[in-house]
Amino acid sequence: MTYRPSFAEIDLGAIRENYRLSCQLAPNSQHLAVVKANAYGHDAIEVARILKGHAPALAVAFIDEALQLREAGIDSPILVLEGCFSANELILASQHNLWLMFHSVEQVIMLESTSLPTSITAWLKVDTGMHRLGIDAAQAPSVLQRLLDTQKLSQQPVLASHMANAEVLDHPLNRQQIEQVQQLGKQTGCALSLANSAALMQLPASRFDWNRPGIMLYGCSPLEKASQQIGLKPAMRVVSSIMAIRELHPGEAVGYGGHWVASQPSRIATVAIGYGDGYPRSTHGKSDVFLHGQRAKVVGSVSMDMIGVDISHIPQARIGDQVEIWGSHVRVNELAAQVNTISYELLTRISQRLPRRFIQP
Ligand SMILES: Cc1ncc(COP(=O)(O)O)c(C=O)c1O
Known part of the structure; x- marks a missing residue:
């Protein structure tokens, strides 16, 4: 019960429809629904519930966000985009079927030196120009091998990177990032993931095996014209x-x-x-x-x-x-x-x- 006349009205059907529209842009890819930061303020638990049976996996920033979803009974796979800050989280991830992004050699060392109750699903993040998180592209094959050598993975990692300027259609870094990811795919044979909403919406070459739409699910991509063409609805x-x-x-x-x-x-x-x-x-x-x-x-x-x-x-x-x-x-x-x-x-x-x-x- 609330007495306040102020509220945020969340149209969960619009989020599900926006998710469906995001999938239509790349029907041969899979799409993680990004629900970090409480689903961009829309309530991660409600959004996860409404996407159950639609999104094959969700993505959050850190383990606490993932555990909140698990406590609420959300059983979809959840990718933790920042991975682990401590070894203890590796154990929690394996217990709760959380997929972990490995973005640094330090995180790989943590995995090498921690015994896990069960194997985990790992993604490997490569820095292709954002210069925020990720393994240097040149080191990616050897770090990938180290991950595999731990024998603690349930499957071959997905190689992921993140675009710095996807909203700027003709930004020269876009092409470079896309080509680097393609190159890494050829070198390693791994499944690939690059596109966020803006890339998914306007850079077809960035659509690989897994896309990671966030803001477009909530119907408010900064690419207003493209959003309207696609039919996204503010949620x-x-x-x-x-x-x-x-x-x-x-x-x-x-x-x-x-x-x-x-x-x-x-x-x-x-x-x-x-x-x-x-x-x-x-x-x-x-x-x-x-x-x-x-x-x-x-x-x-x-x-x-x-x-x-x-x-x-x-x-x-x-x-x-x-x-x-x-x-x-x-x-x-x-x-x-x-x-x-x-x-x-x-x-x-x-x-x-x-x-x-x-x-x-
Ligand atoms: C690694 C990663 N992937 C995907 C997304 C989703 O991006 P967007 O909300 O622009 O679609 C984010 C959001 O910041 C992110 O950090």
């Missing part, structure tokens, strides 16, 4: 309501610091959502919300629990009226651009205190 709508209305005279200010000052008689709504819920604090006076079929500007400093909205042009607005913070009218990508960030950040920052309401398919 999250954040809604709040008007809790107070003030009539301001010219010269009167709104909120902490008085950063917004009325230049004319103005009607300001106080809406029940703030940075404590994940609404960005630095809006620079640029962000919009949507109510009564119209857009309205967020004005003044964003408070922890409230924002001010200029509703001077919406005289019919009343206390209790619903306000879309983002959703189908104010797209999260648009808000992200207005506040100088990316949709990923806005989605994953939605705080736990904002109730989720799930629409089941």
Whole structure:
């Protein structure tokens, strides 16, 4: 039970449909559903449940995220993208059927020196230009051999890499990364994995045996045009309501610091959502919300629990009226651009205190 009029509405059917659409882009590949960071704020347990029987495996960042899913009864294979930080996690991974990414020689040494109750599924991450995680491409065959020599693997590892600029269609690094992965595939005979959402959507050559779509499952890829062509549907709508209305005279200010000052008689709504819920604090006076079929500007400093909205042009607005913070009218990508960030950040920052309401398919 929640009494708050603010919530994030999650359309689970849209996520399942977006997943299906992502698979259609590469019907000969398999697709891991990336559900890290609480499924980009959409609730990893609910998303994992809705994808059961559809996605052959899920992906999270670290073991704790995977164990939360196991505790909730999710039994799909789960790839842990950052692999293990300690030997103890190797044992947990083997006990809980978690697939582990090995991105460093240190992790391979950990495997060599740890006895496991059962064999594990390993992926080997290669650095092809992101320069974040991964074995140097030149060392990949020898590190792969070390992994195999442990005799602790249930199957040949998948070779994975991650693209640094997939959103930029003609970025020269894209081709280099794709070619390096192809080359490694020829050298080792391993199954391959490279594409995230952007690559899957617009770089066909990056689609290998396993793709790893994340943001597109939630319907808000930064590639707006491609998203619309594919038919992706935003899965999250954040809604709040008007809790107070003030009539301001010219010269009167709104909120902490008085950063917004009325230049004319103005009607300001106080809406029940703030940075404590994940609404960005630095809006620079640029962000919009949507109510009564119209857009309205967020004005003044964003408070922890409230924002001010200029509703001077919406005289019919009343206390209790619903306000879309983002959703189908104010797209999260648009808000992200207005506040100088990316949709990923806005989605994953939605705080736990904002109730989720799930629409089941
Ligand atoms: C290794 C890896 N694969 C796949 C993804 C999914 O990326 P996207 O959400 O852009 O599809 C991520 C996300 O950051 C990642 O780190």
